[in-house]
Amino acid sequence: MTGHATTDSTGPGAEVSVDLLIIGAGPTGLYAAYYAGFRGLSVAIADALPEVGGQITALYPEKLIYDVAGFPAVRGQELVDRLTEQADQANPIYLLGHSVTQLDDTDDGVAATTDTGTRITAGAVLICGGIGNFTPRELPVGTEYLGRGLRYFVPRLNELAGQDVIIVGGGDSALDWALSLEPIARTVTLVHRRTRFRAHERTVEQLHTSSVQVLTPYEVDKISGDGPMSEVVVTNADGDRLTLPAQTVVAALGFIADLGPIEQWALRLRRRRILVDPTMRTNRERIFAAGDIADYDGKVNLIAIGFGEAALAVNHIAATLDPTRSTTPGHSTDA
DSSP, X not given: OOSXXXXXXXXXXXXXXEEEEEEOOSHHHHHHHHHHHHTTOOEEEEESSSSTTHHHHHHOTTSEEOOSTTOSSEEHHHHHHHHHHHHGGGOOEEEETOOEEEEEEETTEEEEEETTSOEEEEEEEEEOOTXXXXXXXXXXXXXXXXXXXXXXXXXXXXXXXXXEEEEEOOSHHHHHHHHHHTTTSXXXXXXXXXXXXXXXXXXXXXXXXXXXXXXXXXXXEEEEOSSSOOEEEEEETTOOEEEEEOSEEEEOOOEEEEOGGGGGSOOOEETTEEEOOTTSBOSSTTEEEOGGGEEOTXXXXXXXXXXXXXXHHHHHHHHHHOTXXXXXXXXXXXX
């Protein structure tokens, strides 16, 4: 296969042929796409989510990230935007909202099938699926208000400007959203069923010095409203009840991680991650893995590590597809 794939809104049942299929459009997958383009490979990126960015976009787009080289601090969404701009240099085909359900070996590569019926033939596959599929833990009450005030993620803070917002949870995401919304929303109330928080100690200190109303140990007992929600009732173990105005409830109760179809792909797994060798190759010849989904002795889960693993994998993929290619191509400044 030669040439570059073009960015495309490929629909259900389509046929796609590329040198490299990347599964997962998070930071590692996006960087892998750029680097594959640098190595002259055509690329498709498949992700079950409807937009790029993976967990960053879904869980903490407004949170500052401090451990990415070259950025003293960078907001999650800004990092995703920069990575997408970089990945676009490879002209990848984006298959967003496509969950890869099957990977079959072929004579000269791998054939992948998605839940939409799209078929991708590729010389190799690089799995950058983070922690796999993840779904939010549901709030026990008020699920009928999903889409009418109840939500599990806050990808754009400004969507909640001027509202009375109740955030439920005691972890990092809950406290981060509460503090980020403090200057934007009309009121912010954090409801947690325990008196202790799971969030980072410094974040807890910031919460208690903020204007966010903190209610512990309370739980959401009822959500009501004619059409969109208008108020929320919270109770504690003593039976105390408070009725609060609310146009939005953010249920930040964590999420359930699931490897999904990956478990059916005959890959060696350890601790619910894919075992790889020093070249990032799995036990299947044409399938590689990088980022949080990959595992080996001494593994450290950092975005920066994922970038390096992506480059390492792509260099060995390039040599696998064409043995005349070197695994040490030099620097981008030499191009």
